[in-house]
Amino acid sequence: MTEAFDYSLTNTNTAEVNGASVNSATQELDGIEILVSMAKTGKVNPWNIDIVDITDKYLTQLFQMKSQNLRLTGRTLLFAAILLKLKSNILENIEMVEFEPNEEQFDEFDISDDFNTEENYTYNQNNVISIDEVLQRRTSIRLNRNRVVTLKDLIRQLEFYEMIDKKQSLKNAHERAKRRVRSYANLSSEDIINLAHDEYIEDGVQRLKENLEQIFKRENRVELTELTLLGMDKISAYIALLFLSAESDYELVQDEFYAELYVTRGLQ
Amino acid sequence: MEQRELKSKIEAVLFTTAKALKVKELAEILGVDADLIEEALLELIMDYASRDGALEIDDEDGYILQVKLEHMDIVEKLCPVELKPAVLKTLTVIALKEPIRQSYLKDLRGSNAYEHVQELVQKGLISKNKDKNGRSFNIKTTQKFSEYFKLKGDAKALAKFLEIEKGVSDD
Amino acid sequence: MEQRELKSKIEAVLFTTAKALKVKELAEILGVDADLIEEALLELIMDYASRDGALEIDDEDGYILQVKLEHMDIVEKLCPVELKPAVLKTLTVIALKEPIRQSYLKDLRGSNAYEHVQELVQKGLISKNKDKNGRSFNIKTTQKFSEYFKLKGDAKALAKFLEIEKGVSDD
Numbered sequence: 248m249t250e251a252f253d254y255s256l257t258n259t260n261t262a263e264v265n266g267a268s269v270n271s272a273t274q275e276l277d278g279i280e281i282l283v284s285m286a287k288t289g290k291v292n293p294w295n296i297d298i299v300d301i302t303d304k305y306l307t308q309l310f311q312m313k314s315q316n317l318r319l320t321g322r323t324l325l326f327a328a329i330l331l332k333l334k335s336n337i338l339e340n341i342e343m344v345e346f347e348p349n350e351e352q353f354d355e356f357d358i359s360d361d362f363n364t365e366e367n368y369t370y371n372q373n374n375v376i377s378i379d380e381v382l383q384r385r386t387s388i389r390l391n392r393n394r395v396v397t398l399k400d401l402i403r404q405l406e407f408y409e410m411i412d413k414k415q416s417l418k419n420a421h422e423r424a425k426r427r428v429r430s431y432a433n434l435s436s437e438d439i440i441n442l443a444h445d446e447y448i449e450d451g452v453q454r455l456k457e458n459l460e461q462i463f464k465r466e467n468r469v470e471l472t473e474l475t476l477l478g479m480d481k482i483s484a485y486i487a488l489l490f491l492s493a494e495s496d497y498e499l500v501q502d503e504f505y506a507e508l509y510v511t512r513g514l515q
Numbered sequence: 516m517e518q519r520e521l522k523s524k525i526e527a528v529l530f531t532t533a534k535a536l537k538v539k540e541l542a543e544i545l546g547v548d549a550d551l552i553e554e555a556l557l558e559l560i561m562d563y564a565s566r567d568g569a570l571e572i573d574d575e576d577g578y579i580l581q582v583k584l585e586h587m588d589i590v591e592k593l594c595p596v597e598l599k600p601a602v603l604k605t606l607t608v609i610a611l612k613e614p615i616r617q618s619y620l621k622d623l624r625g626s627n628a629y630e631h632v633q634e635l636v637q638k639g640l641i642s643k644n645k646d647k648n649g650r651s652f653n654i655k656t657t658q659k660f661s662e663y664f665k666l667k668g669d670a671k672a673l674a675k676f677l678e679i680e681k682g683v684s685d686d
Numbered sequence: 687m688e689q690r691e692l693k694s695k696i697e698a699v700l701f702t703t704a705k706a707l708k709v710k711e712l713a714e715i716l717g718v719d720a721d722l723i724e725e726a727l728l729e730l731i732m733d734y735a736s737r738d739g740a741l742e743i744d745d746e747d748g749y750i751l752q753v754k755l756e757h758m759d760i761v762e763k764l765c766p767v768e769l770k771p772a773v774l775k776t777l778t779v780i781a782l783k784e785p786i787r788q789s790y791l792k793d794l795r796g797s798n799a800y801e802h803v804q805e806l807v808q809k810g811l812i813s814k815n816k817d818k819n820g821r822s823f824n825i826k827t828t829q830k831f832s833e834y835f836k837l838k839g840d841a842k843a844l845a846k847f848l849e850i851e852k853g854v855s856d857d
Contacts, residue, residue: 382778383838386761387744387752389533389704519738526740527757531764544763562739567690569697586698593702593715 451479451487459497463512468500471508521547521555522562526580535577605631609641610656617643617652692718692726693733697751704833706748746836767834769805776802780812781827781837788814788823 458477462469474484488510491497496513516524524545529536538556542549560572571583582590605624609615621628632654635641640660643652687695695716700707709727713720731743742754753761769777776795780786783794792799803825806812811831814823 381837382774382781382835384758384762384767385752385834385836386755386758387704387706387750388531388761388765388833390531390765523738523740524757524760527753527760528764530741530753531761544760566737567694568733569694570701582698582701586695589695589698589715590702593699 451483452490454479455484455487455491456495459491459510468509468511471499471510474510516547516551518555518558521545521551522559525552525556525559529572529578529580533580535573535579537577541578601627602631602634606635606640606656606660609635609654610660614653614655616646617654620654687718687722689726689729692716692722693730696723696727696730700743700749700751704751706744706746706750708748712749765834767809767811769809772798773802773805777806777811777827777831777835780806780825781831781835785824785826787817788825791825 454477455474458474459469471481471484471488474488475481477484479487485508488497488499492499498511498513500509500511501507524547525541528541528544536544538549538553541547541556542552545552556572556578560574560578563570563572569582569586570580573579573581605620605628608620608623612619617628617632620632624631632641632643636643639657641654642657643654646653695718696712699712699715707715709720709724712718712727713723716723727743727749731745731749734741734743740753740757741751744750744752776791776799779791779794783790788799788803791803795802803812803814807814810828811834812825813828814825817824
């Protein structure tokens with residue numbers, strides 16, 4: 248905060264700025280004091296500085312003050328100019344670090360000699376942002392955003408779930424297909440042709456059937472792996488078993504996923 | 516007004532109101548002839564359709580700017596509705612099949628349905644009355660419900676869908 | 687995820703949340719790396735900029751999808767905040783100095799502040815809670831407030847200024 252632009256209302260110099268009855272103290276008012284007194288008397292709103300308006304008022308003030316004190320006039324206009332500059336900077340959102348009055352500005356008022364003795368003014372835009380400008384309406388506001396949903400929303404929601412569901416089942420089917428492809432990947436093309444061959448399957452079923460009859464005379468169940476000892480590979484034995492279980496009462500049993508498969512006799 | 520400008524204004528209105536507006540309403544808000552609105556609106560819809568973004572203008576029962584169905588998960592995640600999705604779903608089932616027996620609702624929606632019913636009764640959206648034979652409860656939507664919700668669109672088809680599915684799981 | 691899809695998801699998030707989101711927040715919501723978000727976001731911003739529609743993505747303190755300033759009249763018309771200047775000023779002071787004690791607010795704004803607070807609470811723009819020691823009230827702005835307003839410019843400096851001034855007269 249810079250003291251130079253202090254609006255502080257503690258200033259005891261309460262001049263009547265509109266009035267024609269200006270006491271002698273008023274003669275000594277400079278730009279800042281005029282601003283302060285105008286604010287105090289409600290002529291200007293310190294929270295909403297209208298530069299054009301303030302300049303007009305300054306000029307009026309100037310006219311009313313019969314003593315044409317050029318130094319005063321110059322300073323009054325200077326402050327109006329500074330205000331204008333500050334305000335435009337705020338509007339432009341430009342950071343204004345320093346504002347040093349240029350002596351040339353005062354030449355026409357012939358006060359340059361006087362001015363040099365004054366302190367240097369360093370203003371920051373922060374001083375005069377108007378309170379009426381602080382709150383800005385948002386344009387992102389959406390009405391009905393948290394409204395109670397309509398049935399249409401519900402239906403949309405359901406449609407969404409449905410879509411997700413479809414995608415999921417599609418994905419699952421895809422996964423299954425991929426797994427199948429992977430398990431066949433170890434087989435040679437010849438194996439696959441043989442696998443698919445009806446006669447080959449028939450042959451396997453026949454061999455398995457004969458062997459199982461023998462086995463089940465002694466056992467209640469037999470491991471699938473054991474059947475490979477008969478000279479069949481696991482997949483061929485499995486396929487043969489599937490056919491067999493479809494046409495007879497042999498059943499495939501597995502206690503746990505990925506555990507051993509057993510062949511049992513179904514209940515008669 | 517230029518067509519382009521009008522289109523832009525319509526877009527602003529649809530964005531801000533975030534609800535379905537009829538051409539007449541748009542015309543009133545913007546103080547522009549309905550014919551002109553319709554023309555600009557159609558162009559705007561086509562703009563959106565050709566844009567391949569997340570938003571679309573839907574034209575069922577008024578025009579509304581909304582997130583496309585494919586991003587519904589985002590909407591659900593970010594825009595908390597007043598009822599949890601599961602409860603909403605229960606409410607939907609009730610609305611579609613009312614009057615519905617609580618036992619049947621439980622079949623369709625699982626045992627959580629009891630809790631949902633309680634919440635919905637509390638919110639005044641449904642009412643629950645003893646069955647004639649006194650064994651179960653009949654559930655119906657209330658006046659308040661119909662103030663908030665409107666059955667429309669393909670609700671009948673959806674009801675049929677529920678019949679077939681025999682159960683609407685939460686996910 | 688494809689860039690195009692990510693862009694679309696970001697758009698859906700911005701549309702749905704209707705508030706300024708940082709890249710980090712977007713990354714969290716979508717579960718996507720912040721770098722990717724930033725890239726897609728920039729493209730989305732350019733898409734909007736080149737579209738010449740009513741909407742834009744602003745990047746002030748986070749990214750937000752909003753109606754362009756030129757359509758402010760439409761927004762005002764559709765979501766009017768009808769506050770008398772004096773009440774608005776009280777709201778501004780609260781926003782600048784929140785949480786603010788009611789007694790201090792009265793010092794700054796005069797005895798009318800009580801009425802203003804009442805009106806603002808009613809409109810859902812501020813909330814008022816008993817102080818820890820139970821003697822005074824603490825006042826804060828609400829979610830609704832931040833949907834309707836943002837603080838502009840060097841608000842901090844102004845807040846400091848208020849401290850010094852000890853009083854914000856109505857005119």
